[in-house]
Ligand SMILES: Nc1ncnc2c1ncn2[C@@H]1O[C@H](COP(=O)(O)OP(=O)(O)OP(=O)(O)O)[C@@H](O)[C@H]1O
């Protein structure tokens with residue numbers, strides 16, 4: 001098929017599947033969907049219950065195949081995330097069992113069986129049938145029916161011998177050879193094991209749901225009456241001027257001669273059945289008249305003004321335009337201390353407003369807001385399989401048929417080759433029985449679940465703590481990290497430099513920071529004129545300093561501004577003055593004024609300032625020194641990494657002196673690379689990689705994006721969750737807390753250890769029971785207990801990560 005013909009194929013189809021209860025189901029679906037015509041790849045995630053299908057295929061055929069296999073497409077809107085079933089603890093597990101019809105049935109059957117044992121044991125056979133055996137057989141049929149059905153469906157429609165089928169054969173076989181009690185035990189324990197697996201996946205999904213539940217469903221939007229309201233005589237009576245408008249209610253609010261409908265972009269209507277009078281115009285700023293309209297959050301547009309009352313959850317990402325209040329960001333970023341939000345500060349949807357009302361201007365529609373992005377990232381992360389996981393999946397695909405073949409041989413060879421008994425005779429266990437036991441041992445459940453349950457628990461826990469990891473592969477790679485490169489500005493430091501020193505060449509005073517020097521005022525004013533067009537943090541500092549100098553009046557705006565990345569900026573002022581601001585690299589030491597200013601600049605640098613020279617028409621006229629404070633947490637965070645034997649490297653575009661100064665006061669930096677251009681940072685990363693092995697890079701995404709991408713693990717300081725940093729990095733630190741770097745590494749290492757433990761444990765159990773089954777020592781119920789027990793231990797072991805601190 002030529003590429004050109006497949007015009008219908010678009011991006012991968014995403015499907016939500018319900019009805020899976022173990023990792024094996026995911027594999028069956030995957031294999032079977034892959035066999036459909038036109039499908040080029042299919043990947044099913046058991047934990048997220050999602051499937052991605054690529055190729056030229058209609059949704060209908062996928063749905064039909066899923067139905068044949070006994071699964072359903074879940075078309076519920078994600079909105080249902082809002083209702084939160086609590087699945088924590090033993091009670092949560094019980095509730096979970098009760099929610100699924102097959103499991104509920106199994107629970108009932110189990111109770112019936114226990115009652116049966118109590119009441120019927122020792123009863124005489126009725127017409128040759130032990131009453132208890134009859135109960136057992138019925139129990140197997142009733143509770144096992146869904147399992148048997150699933151097994152046969154997979155055999156027919158996916159040509160796969162699944163665990164369900166093996167269990168069906170083993171239990172029916174056990175019934176056949178008269179082992180009724182064992183048959184019941186096997187099927188009920190097996191279902192318990194499956195329930196455990198499904199439960200652990202459900203727990204992982206809960207974390208996603210609780211994230212989505214942070215997203216408020218409604219927002220209170222403020223809408224101004226566009227025409228001059230002062231003209232209106234409000235004759236109606238109204239308790240306050242917040243009219244709560246419900247979108248669905250008919251428009252009953254009529255002002256004298258004009259209809260308001262036209263002004264309401266969202267087609268809502270005033271719900272003013274009551275009488276409104278005396279709109280309290282005094283309480284409005286400049287007499288503007290706002291209506292509050294409660295609307296579904298997905299109808300809030302960018303630029304809308306949203307009112308957030310005290311204690312309310314902020315509905316959309318935005319910028320504060322009115323009010324001052326502290327906001328609790330813990331639900332979204334894990335940051336425990338509330339943050340004060342003032343005008344122009346950004347706020348995130350899902351965070352909780354504190355003591356005062358805030359008016360915000362929406363900057364993102366809900367579907368693209370922080371929460372939606374985080375949820376998407378977490379879901380994608382959970383759905384992704386790590387290489388180790390893929391390996392285990394492949395292993396399981398091979399392991400099960402092999403053991404089944406072995407089981408067949410174990411029955412056939414001794415019986416037909418050596419005249420051994422098929423059925424149990426006295427002390428000798430029949431070979432059929434041994435074969436059936438092996439079928440149960442062929443179940444790879446514990447093995448298949450051992451990695452995902454661990455990885456997903458790790459990812460989930462980290463996400464709760466404000467560390468977003470893009471997937472299992474990244475989590476795994478993080479365990480290998482032996483060196484970490486830190487960007488200086490904005491990572492080790494706050495990235496909010498302040499001007500601490502201004503000096504003009506013609507300056508007579510010798511103390512820096514003299515506010516009353518007109519020559520110095522002039523230097524900073526000229527510099528600010530060019531820096532106004534720059535986005536660099538240093539530029540902001542210079543512009544702010546200019547505004548703060550009493551002698552600087554209105555700032556000019558330079559023309560033809562040109563950025564020199566990693567060096568500075570230049571531009572033209574009033575047509576004939578060429579202005580340059582930046583590091584020494586932009587200047588030539590022969591330049592007029594250089595020799596005079598250089599010693600002063602050097603002295604400033606020795607104090608740890610970052611020095612930028614200012615020149616006008618090829619004449620150095622002064623310099624500006626800025627200082628960027630080291631984050632309070634930096635030393636502690638780095639010493640944690642030292643304890644983990646991690647090499648710490650600083651990368652910066654700043655001057656070596658300033659860099660060393662910072663490194664000295666942090667103490668734990670092993671290596672400093674300064675005066676780097678963005679592309680130098682990339683080669684520095686490569687060098688660290690060759691010298692010291694796997695390297696992570698921590699940066700803010702500003703002028704270090706290539707390095708972040710090149711590092712084995714790119715860790716972005718997410719801050720308010722900037723889209724760009726979130727996309728390029730492997731890990732996003734939602735709360736800019738450097739201690740989260742060591743947290744992430746710790747969880748990664750621990751998860752690696754647990755994965756190893758789990759794999760070893762499940763393999764050892766299998767080998768052990770295989771070697772006990774062949775000589776006829778292991779019974780059916782022991783075999784299934786080993787499998788379920790293994791699944792339980794492996795699951796609990798993995799879920800330990802959910803409590804990691
Ligand atoms: N717009 C600018 N105006 C003045 N100087 C600038 C400007 N941009 C960069 N510089 C100078 O170039 C140096 C290097 O800049 P760069 O952006 O590469 O790194 P940095 O700000 O020091 O941060 P990092 O530590 O992240 O590398 C800065 O320290 C500053 O002195």
Ligand SMILES: [Zn+2]
Nearest residue numbers: 504507517520
């Ligand atoms: Zn001065």
